[in-house]
Amino acid sequence: MTMKSYPKQRNRAVPQLFRGLNEQRNRNDRTTRRQRTIFLLILLISVIGMTLRNYLFLGDMGFGDISSSSSSSSSILHIDRRSWCERVRVARDALQLPFLHIKYPCETMEPATSAIVCMITDGTTEEKASRVVFTARDYINGALALGASLKGNIDPSRTHQLLLLREGFELETDDVIRLESVGWTMGTAPDFPIQQKHLPTFPRYKTTYTKVTAIGLSEYKCVMLMDADTLAVGDLREVMKCDTVFRNPKNNRVAGTIDWYQMRWKLFNTGSILWKTSSTEMERVFNLTKDNSFMKRYSSDQDFLNNVYPDRLNNSTFNNEIVALDTVESRSSSTSSGSSGKSSSNSIILKGLDPVIPHIEAQNGAVVPLSWDYNAQTHAEVQNFKFWDEHRSTTKILHFTEKKGWQCEKRYDPIPKGTYPQRCKRKVRDPLCFCGEAHLYWIALQKAEKSYAMKSLTLSKASSVDKSRLKDK
Numbered sequence: 216m217t218m219k220s221y222p223k224q225r226n227r228a229v230p231q232l233f234r235g236l237n238e239q240r241n242r243n244d245r246t247t248r249r250q251r252t253i254f255l256l257i258l259l260i261s262v263i264g265m266t267l268r269n270y271l272f273l274g275d276m277g278f279g280d281i282s283s284s285s286s287s288s289s290s291i292l293h294i295d296r297r298s299w300c301e302r303v304r305v306a307r308d309a310l311q312l313p314f315l316h317i318k319y320p321c322e323t324m325e326p327a328t329s330a331i332v333c334m335i336t337d338g339t340t341e342e343k344a345s346r347v348v349f350t351a352r353d354y355i356n357g358a359l360a361l362g363a364s365l366k367g368n369i370d371p372s373r374t375h376q377l378l379l380l381r382e383g384f385e386l387e388t389d390d391v392i393r394l395e396s397v398g399w400t401m402g403t404a405p406d407f408p409i410q411q412k413h414l415p416t417f418p419r420y421k422t423t424y425t426k427v428t429a430i431g432l433s434e435y436k437c438v439m440l441m442d443a444d445t446l447a448v449g450d451l452r453e454v455m456k457c458d459t460v461f462r463n464p465k466n467n468r469v470a471g472t473i474d475w476y477q478m479r480w481k482l483f484n485t486g487s488i489l490w491k492t493s494s495t496e497m498e499r500v501f502n503l504t505k506d507n508s509f510m511k512r513y514s515s516d517q518d519f520l521n522n523v524y525p526d527r528l529n530n531s532t533f534n535n536e537i538v539a540l541d542t543v544e545s546r547s548s549s550t551s552s553g554s555s556g557k558s559s560s561n562s563i564i565l566k567g568l569d570p571v572i573p574h575i576e577a578q579n580g581a582v583v584p585l586s587w588d589y590n591a592q593t594h595a596e597v598q599n600f601k602f603w604d605e606h607r608s609t610t611k612i613l614h615f616t617e618k619k620g621w622q623c624e625k626r627y628d629p630i631p632k633g634t635y636p637q638r639c640k641r642k643v644r645d646p647l648c649f650c651g652e653a654h655l656y657w658i659a660l661q662k663a664e665k666s667y668a669m670k671s672l673t674l675s676k677a678s679s680v681d682k683s684r685l686k687d688k
């Protein structure tokens with residue numbers, strides 16, 4: 216109260232002590248204002264929570280099923296919900312092998328065109344964790360950071376977020392709430408059965424064949440499969456429209472970025488990959504794993520898929536041609552003129568850069584040449600710096616290939632220029648090597664924890680019953 220008498224204006228003449236008090240008062244003002252804002256926010260959340268609960272209760276009582284209640288918005292929601300489940304059912308029925316079915320709770324979902332799909336297929340105990348096999352905790356944190364990074368970069372009314380756990384993989388309730396708070400709908404992906412003798416030897420890759428099952432999600436036009444070591448750092452709305460990428464429906468199967476593989480351009484990388492979904496294609500690929508003239512012990516799902524679709528397998532001249540066209544200049548000029556005149560691609564007018572590299576022959580193949588922007592592999596920041604640097608400003612998806620975000624020290628700002636170690640190529644020993652983008656992982660993870668804190672608040676305010684779910688922390 217006495218503080219009021221202190222001079223409001225700060226000037227040099229004010230003694231240090233006064234200035235300190237003055238600052239403190241300002242801070243106090245801000246604090247009370249912030250407290251008031253938080254209080255109002257909590258109030259708002261409680262009201263929303265109560266409304267939601269009432270709606271759900273009415274639903275339980277069968278209110279939503281009464282077809283004559285035409286005016287209420289809840290019945291409109293109900294019709295939409297049923298239609299999405301219906302589409303999922305049709306898609307699963309088309310996939311004749313029930314053990315390859317992906318499952319998720321469709322009841323609460325609105326219809327969408329596409330989905331971002333992340334799968335957690337493996338995780339060992341903390342003790343066995345090493346550089347090659349990560350812990351379940353690492354993957355969960357990876358999925359949390361990825362989920363948080365998608366916010367603002369996708370249109371949730373067109374694109375779902377599915378986090379699929381491999382059958383048998385269990386999560387604690389708390390982690391489920393965490394993951395849901397960053398937008399994931401949780402579901403299960405089936406084990407993809409292959410013969411023991413064909414299992415990859417590299418431990419982390421033993422369960423990754425499961426990722427192939429995403430091809431069967433034909434309730435969507437396309438799905439972007441993103442590994443838990445990827446992060447969205449730019450807008451994905453354009454690529455998630457699907458038609459903007461698959462312009463030759465007869466030939467196109469998948470869209471992938473070329474891998475910087477052992478110091479040359481080879482293979483498409485499957486860490487972040489856009490699938491044109493198809494039940495029949497899923498089944499054909501599954502059949503290939505049973506075909507002894509084709510199947511062998513591939514080193515990973517990436518190796519396997521590059522043999523199923525060999526567009527980037529052998530021809531390095533072709534691969535180099537494609538990469539040479541992955542420039543801002545060629546991708547911006549290609550957006551309006553498009554490819555062949557006859558096709559429907561004329562109607563595709565893109566804003567900004569074309570996600571697809573304008574190499575006509577490649578575009579008409581099975582593997583659509585997706586720009587580096589959609590799978591920027593962080594080992595290139597060390598092993599192909601010039602290329603990395605030229606493409607960094609347009610990058611939309613980071614893929615932590617050599618070192619994962621969680622393997623790098625926790626920091627929230629970039630490693631200062633000049634501090635980055637000079638010799639990383641062979642010696643990965645220096646803790647900063649391959650960690651130039653890792654702060655973005657830690658920032659996203661922090662964002663996820665904030666979403667979780669908000670969600671916990673909602674849950675505890677909206678329903679006292681729900682409190683018991685949070686207890687077992």
Ligand SMILES: *[C@@H]1O[C@H](CO)[C@@H](O)[C@H](O)[C@H]1NC(C)=O
Binds near residue numbers: 495496498499502
């Ligand atoms: C997969 O194999 C089964 C059994 O041989 C066959 O009935 C089915 O038509 C095949 N599916 C495709 C898409 O090739």
Ligand SMILES: *[C@@H]1O[C@H](CO)[C@@H](O)[C@H](O)[C@H]1NC(C)=O
Binds near residue numbers: 525528529
């Ligand atoms: C790629 O090259 C290998 C070895 O030269 C050959 O066996 C294979 O048939 C080629 N594959 C394709 C799809 O061209």
Ligand SMILES: *[C@@H]1O[C@H](CO)[C@@H](O)[C@H](O)[C@H]1NC(C)=O
Binds near residue numbers: 530532533536
């Ligand atoms: C490899 O790609 C180049 C460039 O597109 C092409 O001219 C050549 O015929 C291809 N080679 C093979 C063996 O397909």
